Amino acid sequence: MASDKNAFHCWKFNNNFTLKSEKGTNITVQCKICLPARKHSRTLLMQDTSRSDVMEDATASSSTHVVTQPPLKQARIDSGLSVSQQRVNKLVFNFLVDDVQCFSLVEQPSFRKLIEGISGGKKVMCRKTLMQRIDREFAVMKESVISKLSNVDTVCTTADIWSAQNRSFFGVTCHWIDKDTLERHSAALACTRLKGRHTYDAVATKLNEIHAEYRIQNKVKSTLTDNGSNFVKAFREFGLREDESDDYSDEVRFLDVCSLLQEDGDGEQFFLPQHQRCAAHTLNLIATNEIHKAASNGSSRKLYRSAMAKCSSVWNKAHRSSLATEVVQEIANMHLTVPSVTRWNSEFRAITKLAGLPEEKLREICDKLDSAFLKEYTEVLKPLAVAIDILQGESKCYLGFLIPTLLSLKTKLFEKMPHLLYNSHIVTTISEAIEERFGSVLASHEAKMATAALPKFRLNWLSPEKRDDMRRTLLQEAIAQEPLHSPATVRDDNSVKSDESEENFFVFHNAKSSFDSTTHDEVRKYLEDSDNNLTSLKAFPTVKRFFIKYNTTLPSSAPVERLFSYYLETE
Incomplete structure (x- = not known):
């Protein structure tokens, strides 16, 4: 018996069974694996005259039993949440619209199987349903924008034309400042097809239609565009003159009524707001045109042409083949930047990357690239690149940033003059170009008021001898924006003599009224305040009003260009 027990205990499957009984040649074992899953565990009964045969049969039976057990499965976690068809439609719609995906994607079998698989069998809307939903959502969004703009007094817009894939698009964005929080708000008004030639009258027609569509014709303070001739002529022909933008002139103008009545009545009359050229685009023109001319004709023209030719050679090779990019990556351990043809900033950054490499690595990349000239070139033009980046801001950038x-x-350019060997003439060229292209802006009353109304600058940008004049201008502006005094009561008395009426007619204010004194104190306290945050304007309601009036305008049309960039990147 002991030997039998020893034989069972030596059995390799004895851990999975319990020996229940042994009667003669009958051995009964109970399966331990089945115990947790079954109320009655499995029992094996084997009979044989040979004890070894019994063990073999038990081994075979138990082995079969163990092997045929189903593998344990990981328990499924049921969250109890089910995705509705409405939720699936909304998620698919947002994915297509936000990422500007092709509408035909909903017809792709693989996309439909993907959505059905992860949503538990929910279907994908067809293309017709998608287009109907897009039309409904667009109408709702448009009404929402119109509703917001109806509560705004002053806005500015940016406009531009972009061509891609043999199609032209006209883009317009709108920007305003919240009266309470002084935060900048923006909205895209249009990114629509512009068919035909981009003539000035077509530009004026399209822009006027978009302003009228959103009911902001009389609210647009100014419209920012690039320096394109079609935009410039459109505003020259149909826009508000700069001298008519704020105050109407007292000069009497005589018009030929007959000629006006004989004009073709069917011709559509356009009304465009004041035009402002994009400051960032103007600086880009200075960087690409004036600087190129100065560098090509100056004393360092040979170095300039040689260095730029070698840089262009590297960029062209990298653009045509990935081999040059791999070589630069291997030698300099950096990614080669290829500049964009439409933005000088990208060229500046690309040159900065090359100029920042050690001399030995530059030699390996391009036969002895003139690194000394490039390093000084990029150091000189760095302030220009920073200025363009500042003016291309949106949420925290205002017209008041332009003059400072x-x-x-x-100032920063002239500070570099004593240390320059090759590019001193470039500094002079940039300074002269700024005076020529921005002369009207630097002398503009609107730009000056926008700067003075910014707590960040106040009058710090002016020389001490000019601050008193600007302080008086600021005070006059503040007084002019206050409501007028209530008119004196008119006496209807026939007994008043004519000479008394004449005497009472002439009134002169020799002393400052308490009204003017209060305004004067507010302006003085504002100029003496040291808080540079916009929230400080809440303590100066009069200054706050003309801050909104003058700083609603942006210094550049970069927002509409970003709108096009986003669209083209997702095409």
Whole structure:
């Protein structure tokens, strides 16, 4: 018996069974594996005259039993949440619209199987349903924008034309400042097809239609565009003159009524707001045109042409083949930047990357690239690149940034003059170009008021001898924006003599009224305040009003260009 027990205990499957009984040749074992899953565990009964045969049969039976057990499965976690068809439609719609995906994607079998698989069998809307939903959502969004703009007094817009894939698009964005929080808000009004030639009258027609569509014709303070001739002529022909933008002139103008009545009545009359050229685009023109001319004709023209030719050679090779990019990656351990043809900033950054490499690595990349000239070139033009980046801001950039940016740019450029070997003439060229292209802006009353109304600058950008004049201008503007005094009561008395009426008619204010004194104190406290945050304007309601009036305008049309960039990247 002991030997039998020893034989069972030596059995390799004895851990999975319990020996229940042994009667003669009958051995009964109970399966331990089945115990947790079954109320009655499995029992094996084997009979044989040979004890070894019994063990073999038990081994075979138990082995079969163990092997045929189903593998344990991981328990499924049921969250109890089910995705509705409405939720699936909304998620698919948002994916297509937000990422500007092709509408035909909903017809692709693989996309439909993907959505059905992860949503538990829910179907994907067809293309017709998608287009109907897009039309409904667009109408709702448009009404929402119109509703927001109805509560705004002053806005500015940016406009531009972009061509891609043999199609032209006209884009318009709108920007305003919240009266309470002084935060900048923006909205895209249009990115629509512009068919035919981009003539000035077509530009004026399209822009006027978009302003009228959103009911902001009389609210647009100014419209920012690039320096394109079609935009410039459109505003020259149909826009508000700069001298008519704020106050109407007292000069009497005589018009030929007959000629006006004889004009073709069927011709559509356009009304466009004041035009402002994009400051960032103007600085780009200075960087690409004036600087190129100065560098090509100056004393360092040979170095300039040689260095730029070698840079262009590297960029062209990298653009045509990935081999040059791999070589630069292997030698300099950096990604080669190829500049964009439409943005000088990208060229500046690409040159900065090359100029920042050690001399030995530059030699390996391009036969002895003139690194000394390039390093000085990029160091000189760095303030210009920073100025363009500042003016291309949106949420925290205002017209009041324009004058301080231009003045600081000129100062930083002239500070580099004593240390330059090759590019001193470039500094002079940039300064002269700024005076020529931005002369009207630097002398503009609107730009000056926008700068003075910014707590960040106040009057710090002016020389001490000019601050008193600007302080008086600021005070006059503040007084002019206050409501007028209530008119004196008119007496209807026939007994008043004519000479008394004449005497009472002439009134002169020799002393400052309490009204003017209060405004004067507010302006004085504002100029003496040291808080540079916009929230400080809440303590100066009069200054806050003309801050909104003058700083609603942006200094550049970069927002509409970003709108096009986003669209083209997702095409």
